[in-house]
Amino acid sequence: MSGASVEVSPVETAEDLSSIAFGFMASKALFTGLHVDIFTLLADGPKTAEELAKEAGVPANRVITLTTALASIGVLQYEEGTKLKNSPAADAFLSRKSKYDFGDYLRYQIDQQMYPFLLQLNAVMHGELPDSAISSYQHWMADEEQASVYSESQHAGSLGPGRTLARMVDLSEAEHMLDVGGGTGAMTISLCKAYENLHATIIDFPNVAEIGWRFISEAGLVDRVRYIPGNAVEAEWPGEMDAILMSYLISGVPGEAVTRLLDKAWQSLKPGGRIMVHDFMVEEHRRGPALAALWQLQHMAFTPDAHSLSVGWLKQAGQKAGFEVDDGQDLIPAMTKLVVMTKPS
Known part of the structure; x- marks a missing residue:
């Protein structure tokens, strides 16, 4: 049968509106992470932003800014203070090493x-x-x-x-x-x-x-x-x-x-x-x-x-x-x- 009725909560605050209006920034952060291959680089275990920068061949300040954004929306997570790791979804679907990777679909x-x-x-x-x-x-x-x-x-x-x-x-x-x-x-x-x-x-x-x-x-x-x-x-x-x-x-x-x-x-x-x-x-x-x-x-x-x-x-x-x-x-x-x-x- 068709899906059940969906209750949509009305947008009530300026913060809610901002979340929608600036949502494209989160999308572009995700896509950029794919283009730089952040999620594949993290597939073997946690790394610092500096380590990621070296492996990706991208200046450290740019990787730090990107990974901070990705962590802020839950796509990456911090471990042991400064090390970054993939979220469960990023590990399962965004790493080229994953059986269920559909990163190319998003990337291209x-x-x-x-x-x-x-x-x-x-x-x-x-x-x-x-x-x-x-x-x-x-x-x-x-x-x-x-x-x-x-x-x-x-x-x-x-x-x-x-x-x-x-x-x-x-x-x-x-x-x-x-x-x-x-x-x-x-x-x-x-x-x-x-x-x-x-x-x-x-x-x-x-x-x-x-x-x-x-x-x-x-x-x-x-x-x-x-x-x-x-x-x-x-x-x-x-x-x-x-x-x-x-x-x-x-x-x-x-x-x-x-x-x-x-x-x-x-x-x-x-x-x-x-x-x-x-x-x-x-x-x-x-x-x-x-x-x-x-x-x-x-x-x-x-x-x-x-x-x-x-x-x-x-x-x-x-x-x-x-x-x-x-x-x-x-x-x-x-x-x-x-x-x-x-x-x-």
């Missing part, structure tokens, strides 16, 4: 690409942003360097959710899946590893497909996965699919494209086939979750006509297209949900 995609897009929001709200400045995925992914940075970091960030999805949806009877806008195939790889009879087709932009093929090859799935290079909204979709995956797709396209995507899915699926929609979705009362709401806002910065998704809105759109739609469930807690739509037999 969030800091270097998503963060700058937010500077466009004021102009987007007033319709003052020139068409040339609105970087749709199609134009963005035509740039080989940008496509590489985005795709490789997104891959790192999607492997974990892909494993979760494989546990949430039973695809043991499915043989053919279409991953629409599937990027480098992180979700597809997780699903194919979980279900040995599953074969998949991924549709994404040509530059992304090139990068993705390397990941597919490294996963040993070249005989079970193929790419169709192109814009997922405009490309021809193969038919007779048992399942279709749309992960982080619907929140990143103009609202008017959603009906087109669902119609194409209907034509592509076998009777009894399912669409798995994984995306940022807010609750019906529109009070959160905050991370889902903020991600939707970020998407609007480069897709001004994107729709703010909720399970109810998506369910209504799916039913209108003829699908039976479930009530949705959390996939990444407090951030994304999974909604499954079934084409009647």
Whole structure:
């Protein structure tokens, strides 16, 4: 079922407002720590700021200022007076030596690409942003360097959710899946590893497909996965699919494209086939979750006509297209949900 009602505490003090207004400083401190590799340098044990500075090749005064900021927000901790160590979360997710490291996702995609897009929001709200400045995925992914940075970091960030999805949806009877806008195939790889009879087709932009093929090859799935290079909204979709995956797709396209995507899915699926929609979705009362709401806002910065998704809105759109739609469930807690739509037999 969809998440329970969320009570959001009202902001009451100047300090609370300041915490929100200056939150970007904490974000940049985290990203800078990743770029300097502070968290990896601390993976083997506590060090002083001076020791970190020497290993990182950065002047000590700068490392002292940075690590003080990181300690003030709880990402680093002090031990034995002057020595610094990773917080549990930093150790588990931000060190290159960690099995669950997703630092590249934050280091490259969030800091270097998503963060700058937010500077466009004021102009987007007033319709003052020139068409040339609105970087749709199609134009963005035509740039080989940008496509590489985005795709490789997104891959790192999607492997974990892909494993979760494989546990949430039973695809043991499915043989053919279409991953629409599937990027480098992180979700597809997780699903194919979980279900040995599953074969998949991924549709994404040509530059992304090139990068993705390397990941597919490294996963040993070249005989079970193929790419169709192109814009997922405009490309021809193969038919007779048992399942279709749309992960982080619907929140990143103009609202008017959603009906087109669902119609194409209907034509592509076998009777009894399912669409798995994984995306940022807010609750019906529109009070959160905050991370889902903020991600939707970020998407609007480069897709001004994107729709703010909720399970109810998506369910209504799916039913209108003829699908039976479930009530949705959390996939990444407090951030994304999974909604499954079934084409009647």
